[in-house]
Amino acid sequence: MARAQFRVWRGDSQSGHFDEYQTEVAEGMVVLDAILQIQAEQANDLALRWNCKAGKCGSCSAEINGQPRLMCMTRMRDLPLDQPVRVEPLKAFPPVKDLVTDVSWNFRAKKTVKRFKPRPPDAPDGTWRMTQDEVDRVQEFRKCIECFLCQDVCHVLREHQLQEQFVGPRLMVYTAALEMHPLDVEDRAKDLKEAHGVGFCNITKCCTKVCPEEITITDNAIIPLKERVVDEYYDPLRWLWQKLKGD
Numbered sequence: 001m002a003r004a005q006f007r008v009w010r011g012d013s014q015s016g017h018f019d020e021y022q023t024e025v026a027e028g029m030v031v032l033d034a035i036l037q038i039q040a041e042q043a044n045d046l047a048l049r050w051n052c053k054a055g056k057c058g059s060c061s062a063e064i065n066g067q068p069r070l071m072c073m074t075r076m077r078d079l080p081l082d083q084p085v086r087v088e089p090l091k092a093f094p095p096v097k098d099l100v101t102d103v104s105w106n107f108r109a110k111k112t113v114k115r116f117k118p119r120p121p122d123a124p125d126g127t128w129r130m131t132q133d134e135v136d137r138v139q140e141f142r143k144c145i146e147c148f149l150c151q152d153v154c155h156v157l158r159e160h161q162l163q164e165q166f167v168g169p170r171l172m173v174y175t176a177a178l179e180m181h182p183l184d185v186e187d188r189a190k191d192l193k194e195a196h197g198v199g200f201c202n203i204t205k206c207c208t209k210v211c212p213e214e215i216t217i218t219d220n221a222i223i224p225l226k227e228r229v230v231d232e233y234y235d236p237l238r239w240l241w242q243k244l245k246g247d
Contacts, residue, residue: 001026004081006038008046009088012097019043020084025076032060032071035087035099047098055212058147062099063088068149068210090152103148109167112195113175117186134182140220141177143213146170150207150217156200166197169207169217176221179228189232198225 004025007018021038032050039046050060053072060071065079065086079085093101121128150169156162167175175192178184192198205218215221231238 002081004034004076005084006034007084007086008035008038008043008099010043010046010098011095013095016095018086018088025081027077029076030072031062031064031069031074031076031079031085031087034076034085035071047096047100049100056145058145061090061147061149061152063090063152068152070147070149070212073212090148092152092154092158093148103151105163106146106148106151106168106170109163109171110174112167112191113171113178114186114188114191116178116181116184118183119185128183130182138177138180138182140215141173141180143215144170144173145213147212149210149212153206153210154201155204155206156197162197162200166200169201169222171196172198172201172225173215173217173221176225179225189229192225193229193233198222198229201226 001024003022006021006023008021009016010019011017021042023034023037023041025034030053032053035046035048036050039048048060048062048071050072051057052059055070055073058070061068062071063069063086064071064074068090071087076085087099089095089099089101090103093103093105096102118128123129148170150173151157154168156166157168175188175196178186179188201218201222203218203223207217208215208219211217
């Protein structure tokens with residue numbers, strides 16, 4: 001057993017501050033264990049979200065020592081316990097109370113993405129055919145647990161607060177899962193360029209680095225979507241062909 005010191009953000013949408021706590025930590029404990037122990041023994045009104053404690057629900061997202069992480073997947077043994085462990089809410093979203101933030105904007109933004117639109121069946125029995133490679137390409141994106149760590153670390157949302165112009169990495173992953181689906185025929189290029197602001201991403205790959213599911217967000221989702229927009233709107237040969245056709 002060791003004794004660890006924590007600095008936990010306490011407050012609401014109006015103001016907040018850090019309170020200091022000390023608690024015993026044992027081998028195998030994660031930050032969520034310690035925070036729940038503090039809540040049980042010292043701060044019964046401490047607000048936080050958690051559910052599965054297995055890194056699959058995305059509920060316990062927070063910033064630990066300045067890094068967006070899942071509390072249930074951050075082991076105490078991996079943190080420097082010779083200094084206080086700082087735990088605070090995600091900075092890209094409005095605080096509600098203590099470690100709880102209002103992430104509802106993500107779900108509203110998700111509704112603006114055009115839904116899946118399948119092409120007509122290509123088999124006489126009314127079914128579709130696709131290869132395993134086609135399935136594998138979009139399967140990576142379906143691992144997203146909507147922890148919103150990628151949204152939190154994105155400087156466009158975190159620093160510049162451009163939520164009305166850029167839907168963020170999480171929604172780019174969602175869009176990529178639709179765009180790259182072998183059966184989908186919906187055209188989302190105009191929305192990506194205008195409403196969803198794919199051009200705001202300058203591919204720093206910070207979202208990829210924090211993803212607990214190790215989704216290659218930048219290279220496999222955002223860059224291919226950027227390429228589709230470039231092909232549609234900035235390809236000089238396509239532009240010339242459209243002019244010749246009179247489009």
